[in-house]
Amino acid sequence: MKRLSIVSCSCALLIAALPVLASDQDVIQYREAIMNTLNEQSAALGQMASGVVPDDSLVTDMNILALTASTALKAFQAKVPGGKAKPDVWANWADFSKRMNEFAQMTAAGAKVAKEQGKDAALVQLINYADACKGCHDMYRQNAKGED
């Protein structure tokens, strides 16, 4: 099995020099990986904020969230509706990209605050994150499974 994983990676290496021709499915999978990362890190931060798990990694997780947020808009730049993204993402691109850029700035600033000022200050930032996430999801994310 070890060999298999190396072989599959080596094949990846061989085709990596080719021009990028992203299929629609690739584009959707990639942006879902980015948004799922935000979702998982938000869940971890939510648990730390509510005190149900230790908060040792709070600053690191806020950095992870900020770094991921910095890549998120680019993941939507190819105009490929599908997955959970509503077509409104591209119909209202100016608003969507403004929100995404603001979220990247907010989370970068929040991670800095958490590092410099500690947990209480970080929690205030996290409330702002949750509000920004919710506002954007309400506008631009399908809720096929009744999720928020």
Next chain:
Amino acid sequence: MKRLSIVSCSCALLIAALPVLASDQDVIQYREAIMNTLNEQSAALGQMASGVVPDDSLVTDMNILALTASTALKAFQAKVPGGKAKPDVWANWADFSKRMNEFAQMTAAGAKVAKEQGKDAALVQLINYADACKGCHDMYRQNAKGED
């Protein structure tokens, strides 16, 4: 709906000052959030490595993976079997923690190489990551759904 998210966060704030008493379910959910982050970022990196999506965020994603890896061992320190983790994680803690620490070191070094030397060098690092992931998952992760 906005108000709801703020209220739930405010409640989180109120209980955040209490001592941490992680329930087993909280512990499992937290470590799954961390491991899912690694999984999502690995998927994104795999897509970039194989050239099916643009690689603009390659270095950032390698940093995200490295930061997440730096928090992963701590997520397993509470000895709570469940989720996909085999009991062997705690039965063979010396080996498990050695592998996790090595993975954190490997991904930190890999992110540095990617930043300094570019994509071709990064791809060599990613092969090593895949091998390390696979080796540890084969030993310590349940495959209830037939996943690797």
